[in-house]
Amino acid sequence: MRFIxxxxxxxxxxxxDFPGELGIFANHYDNKIVLQLRVNGxxxxxxxxxxxxxxxxxxxxxxxxxxxxxxxAPVNDPLxxxxxxxxxxxxxxxxxxxxxxxxxxxxxRVILPTLGSEVGASVPDFVITLSTKLWRKSQSNEFEKLxxxxxxxxxxxxx
Numbered sequence: 001m002r003f004i005x006x007x008x009x010x011x012x013x014x015x016x017d018f019p020g021e022l023g024i025f026a027n028h029y030d031n032k033i034v035l036q037l038r039v040n041g042x043x044x045x046x047x048x049x050x051x052x053x054x055x056x057x058x059x060x061x062x063x064x065x066x067x068x069x070x071x072x073a074p075v076n077d078p079l080x081x082x083x084x085x086x087x088x089x090x091x092x093x094x095x096x097x098x099x100x101x102x103x104x105x106x107x108x109r110v111i112l113p114t115l116g117s118e119v120g121a122s123v124p125d126f127v128i129t130l131s132t133k134l135w136r137k138s139q140s141n142e143f144e145k146l147x148x149x150x151x152x153x154x155x156x157x158x159x
Contacts, residue, residue, distance in 0.1 A: 001026040002115075006156030010039070014144045017109070018134055022149070024156045026116075029124075033107065037130035037149065045089025045096060049104045049126040052081050087127075094134050099146060100128050106150050111157050 004026040012019060023038035036043060081103050084097035108123045134145055 008152045032125045034127045038083045038129035041130045043129045046087040047100045050083045050087040051123040
């Protein structure tokens with residue numbers, strides 16, 4: 001089992017509407033990672049993120065019975081490989097599940113390989129508890145907030 005604890009001040013340029021501190025706490029178990037993202041010590045939503053375990057398919061599809069293969073090219077969306085289940089919080093908020101899948105993707109592609117997991121190894125499930133206050137007020141800089149959050153999680157494992 002591994003435990004990570006990291007504190008970082010929120011960037012006032014990105015979080016002008018909500019100053020404070022971001023606390024990152026992660027417990028790594030054999031089959032699950034429990035991640036808490038606290039803003040000024042507060043959390044208000046919990047999500048479970050499970051990998052669907054879908055294999056990449058190379059199936060060839062044809063539209064309208066035609067023979068032209070250029071009509072359709074399947075798109076591999078890695079974020080669709082996760083199921084996000086709201087355990088506590090607003091289940092109608094569509095932003096937070098996207099944030100949770102981005103966090104899971106960060107772990108799968110960057111953090112877990114640096115911790116010694118093999119690339120392509122099974123991805124553990126996640127329980128992510130966070131404060132949704134960061135995304136409630138402003139709509140203009142949500143992408144910058146997401147990038148700050150992902151960089152902070154990544155930085156927690158570097159330090």
